[in-house]
Amino acid sequence: MSNPTTPKSNQMPVGSVQCDNTTLNLLKANDFVAKAIRERLKDVCVINVCSSPGSGKTTLMQETGKRLSSELNIAVLVGDPETERDAVRMREVGINALQIVTGGMCHIEAQMVLQALDHINLEGVDLLFIENVGNLLCPAAFDLGEDYRVTLLASTEGDDKPKKYPRMFLTSELMLVSKADLLPYVPFSIEAVTKDAREVNPNLEMISISTLNGDGIDAWCNWLKEKVAAKKAVSLA
Numbered sequence: 001m002s003n004p005t006t007p008k009s010n011q012m013p014v015g016s017v018q019c020d021n022t023t024l025n026l027l028k029a030n031d032f033v034a035k036a037i038r039e040r041l042k043d044v045c046v047i048n049v050c051s052s053p054g055s056g057k058t059t060l061m062q063e064t065g066k067r068l069s070s071e072l073n074i075a076v077l078v079g080d081p082e083t084e085r086d087a088v089r090m091r092e093v094g095i096n097a098l099q100i101v102t103g104g105m106c107h108i109e110a111q112m113v114l115q116a117l118d119h120i121n122l123e124g125v126d127l128l129f130i131e132n133v134g135n136l137l138c139p140a141a142f143d144l145g146e147d148y149r150v151t152l153l154a155s156t157e158g159d160d161k162p163k164k165y166p167r168m169f170l171t172s173e174l175m176l177v178s179k180a181d182l183l184p185y186v187p188f189s190i191e192a193v194t195k196d197a198r199e200v201n202p203n204l205e206m207i208s209i210s211t212l213n214g215d216g217i218d219a220w221c222n223w224l225k226e227k228v229a230a231k232k233a234v235s236l237a
């Protein structure tokens, strides 16, 4: 579970120095709102789902909803620069979903989540996914009050991404290598990507998944159930 005393905005790759700048001050304001979200969602396990555009976030949420809705009450906030298409896709499979249209912005900010919370019914919800805008850069800096950050990296994107976009992988608890069904057809090494990602973040967990043939989906669902149970145990303590 992410530690609220070390904001994601302040975590830097090993061997780099953090400079004081305007953006950093804005991020400190974002961290303040993220803290308010954590206070408000004490009983809900919140997962911030990040990736490049098209890596399979919405498809995975749909599949997860289908598999877990009999056990867990799931809701989704989904961010996109334009359109409500992803929220519509979630609702088509019976998931309680609300679209955050960022108006062209390349990430979700905590204040957008805080506003959205007033427009979605979270009564009895165990698990709230926040599908971030497709982007491996900006979303990394914005704490959304989540308990866990999960980053998808599709096999079609290349296995060099963790070192090129380190902050995303540094600030995530889990990396999902998605579209694993395509691994036989693309030059992508699970060993290489895991090695690079763990050099960036030694604590990063990894599961390889495919929504097409079901590989890794049980492991992913078990991971989620564990995290929901852990959050409930903390909130009841």
Ligand SMILES: Nc1nc2c(ncn2[C@@H]2O[C@H](COP(=O)(O)OP(=O)(O)OP(=O)(O)O)[C@@H](O)[C@H]2O)c(=O)[nH]1
Residues within 6 Å of the ligand: 051, 052, 053, 054, 055, 056, 057, 058, 059, 060, 086, 133, 134, 178, 179, 180, 181, 182, 209, 210, 211, 212, 213
């Ligand atoms: N081969 C394969 N294709 C997949 C898999 N998961 C998703 N896709 C396809 O990848 C495309 C993008 O999937 P989405 O779920 O829309 O991706 P996304 O990350 O939500 O995209 P944005 O919200 O636009 O960032 C769709 O055509 C999916 O059918 C998978 O496991 N294997």
Ligand SMILES: [Mg+2]
Residues within 6 Å of the ligand: 057, 058, 059, 086, 131
């Ligand atoms: Mg999507």
